[in-house]
Each structure stands twice: as structure tokens, then as C-alpha cells.
Amino acid sequence: MDFNTPLSFSVTERFLRYVTIDTQSDPASPTCPSTERQKDLGRLLVKELLAIGLADAHLDEFGYVYATIPANTDKADVPVICFCSHMDTAPDCSGKDVKPLVHLNYTGADIVLPGDNTQVLRMAEHPDLKNQLGNDIITASGTTLLGADNKAGVAEIMDACDQLINHPEIKHGDIKILFTPDEEIGRGVDKADIAKIGAFACYTMDGESAGNMENETFSADGARLTINGVSSHPGFAKGKMESAIKIAGLITAALPYELSPEGTEGMQGFVHPVDMAGHVETATIDFIIRDFEEGLLVNHADAIRKITEEVLKNFPNSTYTLDVKPQYRNMKNVLAQHPQIVDYGMEAIRRAGMEPKLCSIRGGTDGSRLSFMGLPTPNIFAGEHAFHGKQEWVSVQDMQKAVETILHLCSIWEEQRPPAP
Structure with a gap:
């Protein structure tokens, strides 16, 4: 035509x-x-x-x-x-x-x-x-x-x-x-x-x-990591307080560059923290997880879990949950x-x-x-x-x-x- x-x-x-x-x-x-x-x-x-x-x-x-x-x-x-x-x-x-x-x-x-x-x-x-x-x-x-x-x-x-x-x-x-x-x-x-x-x-x-x-x-998931720390009066906190805010900061700092948006290109996927909120007792980190291979989304979520568990070794009284939800494929x-x-x-x-x-x-x-x-x-x-x-x-x-x-x-x-x- x-x-x-x-x-x-x-x-x-x-x-x-x-x-x-x-x-x-x-x-x-x-x-x-x-x-x-x-x-x-x-x-x-x-x-x-x-x-x-x-x-x-x-x-x-x-x-x-x-x-x-x-x-x-x-x-x-x-x-x-x-x-x-x-x-x-x-x-x-x-x-x-x-x-x-x-x-x-x-x-x-x-x-x-x-x-x-x-x-x-x-x-x-x-x-x-x-x-x-x-x-x-x-x-x-x-x-x-x-x-x-x-x-x-x-x-x-x-x-x-x-x-x-x-x-x-x-x-x-x-x-x-x-x-x-x-x-x-x-x-x-x-x-x-x-x-x-x-x-x-x-x-x-x-x-x-x-x-x-x-x-x-990309195939895409969203994930919310919730950190449950231990609150204490700051004047009497030695040996007691486990700040969820500080734990969240350590987790984001430990995310590998090669699994970040700024460290990937082409067909490489990533894990990206997009929002953080909280206080001493509880903090949340919202992530977007992306990859062209749907099966790798599970691996990327596992990377968040492993990093969190490694950080929490130094905070024995704190716990976490990771809620992963599909976004698109x-x-x-x-x-x-x-x-x-x-x-x-x-x-x-x-x-x-x-x-x-x-x-x-x-x-x-x-x-x-x-x-x-x-x-x-x-x-x-x-x-x-x-x-x-x-x-x-x-x-x-x-x-x-x-x-x-x-x-x-x-x-x-x-x-x-x-x-x-």
C-alpha cells in the first residue's frame, strides 16, 4: 500500500x-x-x-x-x-x-x-x-x-x-x-x-x-522485606536494642553491585530496593525483582533471603519475613x-x-x-x-x-x- x-x-x-x-x-x-x-x-x-x-x-x-x-x-x-x-x-x-x-x-x-x-x-x-x-x-x-x-x-x-x-x-x-x-x-x-x-x-x-x-x-515480582528488631530505651539499650532501621541499612548495603540496576544491562536481571520505612522495632524494604527468565526471579528473591539471614547472624533476637508477589510476566x-x-x-x-x-x-x-x-x-x-x-x-x-x-x-x-x- x-x-x-x-x-x-x-x-x-x-x-x-x-x-x-x-x-x-x-x-x-x-x-x-x-x-x-x-x-x-x-x-x-x-x-x-x-x-x-x-x-x-x-x-x-x-x-x-x-x-x-x-x-x-x-x-x-x-x-x-x-x-x-x-x-x-x-x-x-x-x-x-x-x-x-x-x-x-x-x-x-x-x-x-x-x-x-x-x-x-x-x-x-x-x-x-x-x-x-x-x-x-x-x-x-x-x-x-x-x-x-x-x-x-x-x-x-x-x-x-x-x-x-x-x-x-x-x-x-x-x-x-x-x-x-x-x-x-x-x-x-x-x-x-x-x-x-x-x-x-x-x-x-x-x-x-x-x-x-x-x-x-522483563518478568517482574515485587517483594516486601519486613525486619522485626528489638526496641529498648536508648539510655538503657546496651546489649538489648537491635535496631530494625540499622539492620535494613546493612541489608541494602550488602546487595551485590552485579545484581543491581546500575550494575546490569542487556539481558541481565536485578534486585532493586525502591522504598524503605520504619523505626527501631520494625522496618520494611520494598524491592522490585526483574529478569527475562521467569525462573530466575526465585533465585533473586533467595539472594535477598540469604543476605538478610547473614546480616541477622549479628542480631540474634531479630527476625524477618519476605513477601513476594508477581507483577507481570x-x-x-x-x-x-x-x-x-x-x-x-x-x-x-x-x-x-x-x-x-x-x-x-x-x-x-x-x-x-x-x-x-x-x-x-x-x-x-x-x-x-x-x-x-x-x-x-x-x-x-x-x-x-x-x-x-x-x-x-x-x-x-x-x-x-x-x-x-
Whole structure:
């Protein structure tokens, strides 16, 4: 399928509009969505989807946006596919009062962010900038994150919806749209209605470099280590007190570098303490445990136990418990059963003029859990870089290529119906 007329992209204008809406999620909140402000973007997206012509677009009580682009093909039984991005931004860095800046015609020179001149994008520190010469780079002002993770994906899907309605020569089956809240805090599909979506396959638009497609994520567990120490009046504590706070500090200090995020890369897993709280009598350490091989998660939890037991040899009256809970699993295990889903994604990237690269994610996406909920979901690039920080950036041209990739994917699924599941 070739586009008969040049596409008039709206992705940049949409993106610049969406990032100014504060949609940070909150891990401490028990509600869904975790923050009501996420619905502010959801309501805007529904309004725009209705204006495009997607008559069933709606925002549900949990902050999810659903919509359908009806099929325009005469072919029967074309599989329904879905495109998904998340609306929330990470709680790691402020997402309030984002001021996006467009740096036209990037030359390779350092980009100094005006809100904080210590925030500088250098090619040496952002290697993908070498592929952006002549492109237009979007950043925030230096005091907030940008929100390209994942509002770039949201804008790309929205632009693709507009293109499909306005280019009926691009034949496709029913296309479902899903925008989720709370992905950044691991709850992005907690309330997703898989039956309502009714798709055979889904693609999240939430990846990094242009041309990349990801079919593999970490498998993930969470663990809480509880230390039960011995409290005593500090004036009379000699030989009695066993401070749970100090024990927790010794345990985290004993974690090996080669099993830490800062000491691992590629296909290596890790154990990472993300929160610590407590007092003399009781302290807790929350860990995230990650590995591409699910079986190694048990080994990593055992490493925490062994370190704890070794430390507690010097505190004979103290005890511990370790509570391990599954979080998500490697989506490759599901996608391997439906190889055409990834194959079609790679072909779409190729048709959009890029050399596709199949990658693994040292993290997870909504697709990790959607895959195990019965909706196989690999991840396609959105062009976002340096996410969760003040130097986050995306290029206009990469976002446009992502839009083209979505359009080609819709066409490919219409051309070739995969075998029945």
C-alpha cells in the first residue's frame, strides 16, 4: 500500500497540546485512576475522537478511553486489531506546567534548556541524537519532564485515526483504540475491558528509537522485606536494642553491585530496593525483582533471603519475613504463539522506510499484562527518549514515522488474514 497523496500530519500539534495537561499518576493512591487529573486528558481525547468521526468514543469511570474506527473493506473476517498508549506520566519528575519547546533543524550542537541551564542535551549522553540531524527536537523547558512517555504514542494514535478517516483508500478492518491511565505505577490495565475491545491483537505505541519493535519484557515480582528488631530505651539499650532501621541499612548495603540496576544491562536481571520505612522495632524494604527468565526471579528473591539471614547472624533476637508477589510476566511467551503479530509489525516499519529492529525491554509495558489477559501485545516505537527526567525529548520526524507505521499495520492486517488462533 502506497499513500496516494502526501499525509498532512497533525501529530506535532496534538502532542504539544497534550503535554501541557498534568496527568501524573500517584502510586500512593488506591483509586482508579490514581489521579482525577488523568481524566482531563481523557475527556479532551474523547472530544477530539468524536470530532474525527469515531462515534463510539467514550471515557469510562476508571479513566479509560475506548473508540472504534469501523472497517472500510469488503473483505470478511479481517481480524480486529487495537492500538494502545497510556495517558499518565511518571511520578518520578514533575509533570505540572510543562512548557514544550521545538528546536528546529537540529545541528548536533548541545541543546541548553532555558528553565535550568544545567540541563543540557549532549549527543555524547543521548546517542540517538546522531540520527536526528536536520530534524526538529521537542523538549520541555528544563524544570519538568516532557511527557513524551507516553503522550507521543497518544498523539501518534490520534493522528493515525484522523488519517484513516480522511484516507479511505487505506483499507482496514475494525480498529480499536485504547488509552489507559496509571501505566507508570504498574496498574495500567487493571480495569481494562478486554471483552469490550474484542481484538485479536494489540500494539502499544510506547517504545524508544524509530524502527524499534519490542516483543520481550522483563518478568517482574515485587517483594516486601519486613525486619522485626528489638526496641529498648536508648539510655538503657546496651546489649538489648537491635535496631530494625540499622539492620535494613546493612541489608541494602550488602546487595551485590552485579545484581543491581546500575550494575546490569542487556539481558541481565536485578534486585532493586525502591522504598524503605520504619523505626527501631520494625522496618520494611520494598524491592522490585526483574529478569527475562521467569525462573530466575526465585533465585533473586533467595539472594535477598540469604543476605538478610547473614546480616541477622549479628542480631540474634531479630527476625524477618519476605513477601513476594508477581507483577507481570515476559510477553514473549504469549507472542511466540502468534508470530504474525510481530511479523506484521516489522513489515509495517519496513514499509514506512525504516530498517526494523526487534528488541527487548528492560522494563514492562501495558502490553506485558494485556498479553496474559488474552490480548497479545508487542510494543512499537513512539520516538520517546530520556523518559522520566527533565531531559526527555522526542523528534517530530520520528513521531510522523510512527503514524505511518500505524497506517501500514492497518493495511497489512487487511491484506493478510492470519491463521485462526
